[in-house]
Amino acid sequence: MAVTASSKSEKDKLRKDCAKSTDLPNELLKDKHVRYFKQMLSLLPEAFESHDSTRLTLLYFSLGALDLLGAIPDISDSRKKEMIKWIYSLQVKPDDISGYKRCGFYATDSLPNSVEVNYGHIAMTYVALCSLLILGDDLSGVDRDGIVYGLKSLQLDSGSFQCASFGTESDARFVYCASCISYMLQDWRGVDRTLATQFLLSCQSYEGGFGQNTGREAHGGSTFCSVAALKLMGTFDEVMCEERRQRVLSWCLRRQETGFNGRPNKPKDTCYSFWVGSCLKLLGGQDFINKEGNFAFLMTTQDRYMGGFSKWEGYLPDPLHSYFGLSGLYVVSGEVDIHPALNISMRAFRDYQSRCDVPISWD
Amino acid sequence: LLYTIKFEGIMMYAESPEWSDIVPIPLPHNDKDPVVQIMYSDRFKDVYSYMAAIMEKKEYSHRALLLTNDAIECNTANYTVWHYRREILRHLKMDLKEEMEFSASVIEEQPKNYQVWHHRRCLIEMSGDHSLELELTAESLSQDNKNYHAWDHRQWVVQQYNVWDKELEYVDELLALDLRNNSAWNHRYFVIENSEGWSSETVARELEYAASFIRKAPNNESPWNYANGIIKKNKLRYSDFPKLKELCTSLYESHVPSNFVLSTLADIHIEAENKEAAMEIFEEMKEKDSIRVNYWTFRLQQLQGS
Numbered sequence: 001m002a003v004t005a006s007s008k009s010e011k012d013k014l015r016k017d018c019a020k021s022t023d024l025p026n027e028l029l030k031d032k033h034v035r036y037f038k039q040m041l042s043l044l045p046e047a048f049e050s051h052d053s054t055r056l057t058l059l060y061f062s063l064g065a066l067d068l069l070g071a072i073p074d075i076s077d078s079r080k081k082e083m084i085k086w087i088y089s090l091q092v093k094p095d096d097i098s099g100y101k102r103c104g105f106y107a108t109d110s111l112p113n114s115v116e117v118n119y120g121h122i123a124m125t126y127v128a129l130c131s132l133l134i135l136g137d138d139l140s141g142v143d144r145d146g147i148v149y150g151l152k153s154l155q156l157d158s159g160s161f162q163c164a165s166f167g168t169e170s171d172a173r174f175v176y177c178a179s180c181i182s183y184m185l186q187d188w189r190g191v192d193r194t195l196a197t198q199f200l201l202s203c204q205s206y207e208g209g210f211g212q213n214t215g216r217e218a219h220g221g222s223t224f225c226s227v228a229a230l231k232l233m234g235t236f237d238e239v240m241c242e243e244r245r246q247r248v249l250s251w252c253l254r255r256q257e258t259g260f261n262g263r264p265n266k267p268k269d270t271c272y273s274f275w276v277g278s279c280l281k282l283l284g285g286q287d288f289i290n291k292e293g294n295f296a297f298l299m300t301t302q303d304r305y306m307g308g309f310s311k312w313e314g315y316l317p318d319p320l321h322s323y324f325g326l327s328g329l330y331v332v333s334g335e336v337d338i339h340p341a342l343n344i345s346m347r348a349f350r351d352y353q354s355r356c357d358v359p360i361s362w363d
Numbered sequence: 364l365l366y367t368i369k370f371e372g373i374m375m376y377a378e379s380p381e382w383s384d385i386v387p388i389p390l391p392h393n394d395k396d397p398v399v400q401i402m403y404s405d406r407f408k409d410v411y412s413y414m415a416a417i418m419e420k421k422e423y424s425h426r427a428l429l430l431t432n433d434a435i436e437c438n439t440a441n442y443t444v445w446h447y448r449r450e451i452l453r454h455l456k457m458d459l460k461e462e463m464e465f466s467a468s469v470i471e472e473q474p475k476n477y478q479v480w481h482h483r484r485c486l487i488e489m490s491g492d493h494s495l496e497l498e499l500t501a502e503s504l505s506q507d508n509k510n511y512h513a514w515d516h517r518q519w520v521v522q523q524y525n526v527w528d529k530e531l532e533y534v535d536e537l538l539a540l541d542l543r544n545n546s547a548w549n550h551r552y553f554v555i556e557n558s559e560g561w562s563s564e565t566v567a568r569e570l571e572y573a574a575s576f577i578r579k580a581p582n583n584e585s586p587w588n589y590a591n592g593i594i595k596k597n598k599l600r601y602s603d604f605p606k607l608k609e610l611c612t613s614l615y616e617s618h619v620p621s622n623f624v625l626s627t628l629a630d631i632h633i634e635a636e637n638k639e640a641a642m643e644i645f646e647e648m649k650e651k652d653s654i655r656v657n658y659w660t661f662r663l664q665q666l667q668g669s
Contacts, residue, residue: 041399048401053441058399079396086398109391110411115418117447166446169481206552206592212511215518215556217549219511247595250626253655254584264584265543266509288658 024299029307033326034071036307037062040319041075041083055108056090059083060127061323063134067345068326068336072134080135087128087135092120094146101165103143103150119164120150126177129184134348138355144185151178151190159192159199160213171212172203176225179232180342184352186360188233197235200226201244207264208247220255220262223248224275227282228341249283252276256290259297260328270301270309270321273328274343281331281340294332298325373406376413381426387412388419407437418447423454439469445478449485459490467499474503480512484519496520497529508537509546518553527558542576548585552592561597567604569593574610577623581614587623591630601631622652629662642666 040062051058063083066072075083090105097116104120105128111118125147132139153165154174161174175196182188202214203226209218210226227248230236240248255261260272273294280286300313302325308317309325327343330336337346339362353360376382389412393400403411410433417427431448434441452462463486469479487493500517503510521527531554537547551569559565573590576583594601601608608631614624625648632641645663649656 042397044399044401046402046404046407049403049407050438050440052401052403052407052438053443055399055401062399082396083398086393111415111418111443112388115415115443116421117418117450118443121442164442164446167485168442168446169477169484205549206596207549207588208592208595211549213515215522215553216515217511217546243595250658251588253658256654258654263509264545264588266545285658288655288661290654290656293654 025302025304026299028326028329029302029304030069032304032307033322034066034069034074034307036303036317036322037065037069038071038074041066052108052110054124056087056105056124056131057107057127058319059087060131060134061319063131064344065323065326067134067348068330068338075135084132084135084137084141087131088141090124090128091141091143092118092146092150093143094149100146100149101153103146117166119166120147122151122154122161122163122174122177122181125150126180129181130342130344130348133184133344133352136351139185139352142185144187147181147185148187148190151181154178155190155192155195157195158214159195159197161196172200172210172222172225172229173212175200176229179229183232183342183360186356186358191233193233193235197230197233197239200230201239204244204248208249208251210248217263218251220252220260220272220275220279223252224279227279231282231341245283249280249285249288252280252283253285253288256293257297258290258293259301260294267312268297269311270298270328271311271324273298274324274331275328277328277332278338278340278343286332286334289332291332295329298329301325375405375409376430377409382413385413385416385420388415390415410434410437414444418443423451425455427451428455435469439473439476440478442478445482449482452489459486459492462486463490463492463495467495470499470503474507474510475512477512480516484516487520493520493524493526497526497533501533504537508541508544511546514546514550518550521554522557527554530554530558538576542580543583543585545585545588548589552589561593566593566597566599570604570607574606577610577614581619581621581624584623587627591627601634607631620651622648625651633666638666638669 040058044058087105089109090107092102092104092106092113094100094103102119104122104125106118106120107124129139129142150165154162155178156162156170160170161178162168162170163174178191178196182191200210203210203212203216203222205211205218207218209223211217211219212222227236230240254264255272255276257268259268259270260276261268262272262275277289277294280289298309301309301311301321303310303317306317308322310317311321327338331338331340339346339349342349349362377387390403390408410430414430414434417430428448428451431444431451434444452459466479466483466486469476470483473479487496496516497520500513503513521530531551534547534551534554537544555561555565555569570590570593573586576586590607594604611624611628611631614621615628625644629641629644632644642663645659645666648659652659
């Protein structure tokens with residue numbers, strides 16, 4: 001799901017030539033960030049070809065960021081309609097051959113719907129729904145049965161989830177996506193919550209944090225995914241006894257140096273300000289976070305020329321870290337309200353809440 | 364005509380006589396109102412317009428396999444293409460040796476790509492041959508000793524095929540190179556949990572193992588998480604392991620700066636219902652671990668209230 005450089009040569013390309021800066025701005029450069037994300041919303045350079053299969057996440061990052069920056073009203077109604085139309089064009093309709101298995105949303109229109117092997121992807125379904133909510137859509141165009149039964153075909157016997165039902169890797173990220181989708185649709189027919197909960201519990205390692213799978217190393221991203229999913233499923237209180245809670249809470253708190261790392265003895269990285277910061281909020285530990293430290297670190301990864309944020313100081317910004325730098329800053333400072341499990345603004349969430357026939361709650 | 368540009372050395376599919384029977388499906392492009400529109404190169408458009416046509420036609424040929432090479436090169440994260448490639452391999456009933464080499468080369472180039480690691484796992488499931496995997500993951504880990512994908516793959520192989528015997532030695536090697544390698548510590552726990560199990564002898568042995576590393580670097584979080592984790596996860600009592608308390612106490616008394624010494628001592632005191640001693644430590648931590656001052660204040664208040 002990540003939209004970041006993977007190979008060493010790619011990383012080197014992203015390293016800036018300048019040395020570490022000494023005279024960094026000490027404030028969030030909102031205008032620069034708005035410009036950065038507005039550009040992303042329309043055209044992206046050729047280099048993003050390798051991210052074509054996560055293209056919808058780029059829409060979610062830009063809309064999400066613009067929402068946090070209060071810039072959604074800048075988008076005209078006609079443009080919003082165009083975007084909503086494009087999102088819905090990526091929704092798979094169930095067909096006679098695959099039934100519901102293909103259902104959900106896919107990332108890009110590069111491969112047409114007529115290609116049978118073009119299956120929906122669980123993370124794209126999640127970001128599609130989030131993007132629709134940010135744009136003020138009421139989800140009436142969503143094929144609920146399609147998505148819900150599509151989800152059902154993704155859950156494994158272990159309780160974990162794959163991301164596409166022709167067979168992919170399975171881990172906590174996709175259990176999280178399944179939980180968000182079901183929560184937003186208020187329809188849990190696609191998720192066996194007991195099994196999913198059992199699976200997530202088995203991911204809590206000896207360290208107290210959660211790994212991506214049973215036995216895997218505790219990691220900031222999967223810890224967020226697990227805690228958020230348990231909260232969304234409504235099983236957190238039932239299965240997370242005091243001892244388990246204390247262990248995950250203290251593991252998360254130990255991630256903070258100034259910014260946050262994702263694992264012990266790993267360097268701080270912009271995106272963990274959100275993953276760990278929001279997880280701490282879900283655990284009721286937000287007051288234990290050192291806000292100044294988090295802010296100071298993010299000021300070193302904020303790009304003062306291009307806007308956006310990079311993973312580490314001295315690197316070029318990318319969409320993922322730019323979004324999470326912003327959300328990581330706000331979830332810790334509390335300056336802008338973010339739904340700590342869904343990862344959309346509370347503005348978008350409350351807007352959706354007000355339009356639901358059956359109240360969707362979050363306390 | 365959309366495809367009139369030819370790159371040096373790369374033949375466009377649109378101009379290849381071997382592909383003249385295929386009608387490419389062009390990529391949609393919205394000029395008027397682009398939404399996260401990527402400015403695809405001509406090569407990308409060429410490759411994917413043919414990939415789409417082949418997939419729609421459900422052609423599982425050798426030329427289709429070569430096309431997926433290009434499609435993967437253009438976008439290595441395209442999970443649909445990787446799946447289609449596996450379908451081709453199944454249809455052609457191909458020997459997987461070359462495919463294993465191909466996947467290893469992509470892993471080398473892009474070690475954090477999810478799809479290639481999953482592909483490798485599928486190949487092993489298809490062939491049953493896991494003989495190269497420990498070496499493959501060790502090689503990957505020699506480049507980046509904390510690569511989550513490499514560790515995940517190694518753990519899967521070791522558990523699926525019951526090849527535990529070399530793993531503790533491997534962890535020893537890695538910790539000798541970097542005792543702060545948290546992934547190696549996690550692997551050790553995983554191996555013991557799933558092979559010999561946590562007998563009282565094993566627990567004692569492993570606590571001493573952790574202690575030896577703690578002595579070398581008392582402020583290294585990893586062996587502390589390991590030792591405390593063994594006790595907590597197996598629902599054991601600190602009081603059954605006086606050596607750990609001795610270690611903490613001696614480090615504390617020699618004023619070794621380590622927040623882990625303090626927090627572990629606090630946990631030991633709490634278990635022994637020695638509230639006063641724990642509260643003293645929390646008071647000290649407010650200062651020594653100041654970034655978490657609010658948390659230590661809370662722990663202190665919790666004890667005061669109880």
